[in-house]
Amino acid sequence: MKKVGRIITLLGREYPDTRLALEFKTPLELLIALILAAQCTDERVNQVTRKLFKKHRSAGDYARADLGTLEKEIRPTGFFRNKAKSIKACTGDIVERYKGKVPDKLEDLLSLHGVGRKTANILLGNAFGVPAIGVDTHVGRLAQRIGMASSKDPDRIEAELTAVIPKERWVRFCHLLQDHGRKVCTARTPLCYQCVINEYCDYPDKTPGPKE
Numbered sequence: 001m002k003k004v005g006r007i008i009t010l011l012g013r014e015y016p017d018t019r020l021a022l023e024f025k026t027p028l029e030l031l032i033a034l035i036l037a038a039q040c041t042d043e044r045v046n047q048v049t050r051k052l053f054k055k056h057r058s059a060g061d062y063a064r065a066d067l068g069t070l071e072k073e074i075r076p077t078g079f080f081r082n083k084a085k086s087i088k089a090c091t092g093d094i095v096e097r098y099k100g101k102v103p104d105k106l107e108d109l110l111s112l113h114g115v116g117r118k119t120a121n122i123l124l125g126n127a128f129g130v131p132a133i134g135v136d137t138h139v140g141r142l143a144q145r146i147g148m149a150s151s152k153d154p155d156r157i158e159a160e161l162t163a164v165i166p167k168e169r170w171v172r173f174c175h176l177l178q179d180h181g182r183k184v185c186t187a188r189t190p191l192c193y194q195c196v197i198n199e200y201c202d203y204p205d206k207t208p209g210p211k212e
């Protein structure tokens, strides 16, 4: 599809160093960062995980951690009580069923407490090098606005995108949409007048440029 190729090329020029904004070195670190990223900015998550990852090195460290202490450590990311419970339950599953190693198969990841398709796909794509499309808030919003997805349902958006994006570009494509969603195609007021993919976008309510 020519439109898809142009969009990838133009966004690629705009964000040549695009990558996942969450900092991590291992699949376990990315899993924890993704749990913390719910309703929180990536910058805030990175601030918290820089300390957290030095203290907790293994899934067992999290699973055995004192709940109250863990809550305090992750508090700045918001919803810290639920997130602490999720981290302990999820890492407990990893210790019990996967010998302490984050599994690298979609169905195994989905069997972990609190892990849905978005988290599982982002993990596969970014920590394991497996082609996958994780539909986060930016990917979902931009796919709909541009006209690459007709549904609001993340699972269906994933299916629609995987049908038109070349497989080897799935992960990078998500990073490009995330960068563009943060910098130009923002949720409230997209800056359509300075958008490099404007001519390929089907969004009916494009924002006009500021009046001179």
Ligand code: SF4
Pocket: 142, 145, 146, 184, 185, 186, 190, 191, 192, 193, 195, 196, 197, 198, 201, 202, 203, 206, 207
């Ligand atoms: S033209 Fe506007 S709505 Fe379309 S991708 Fe660009 S910023 Fe987003």
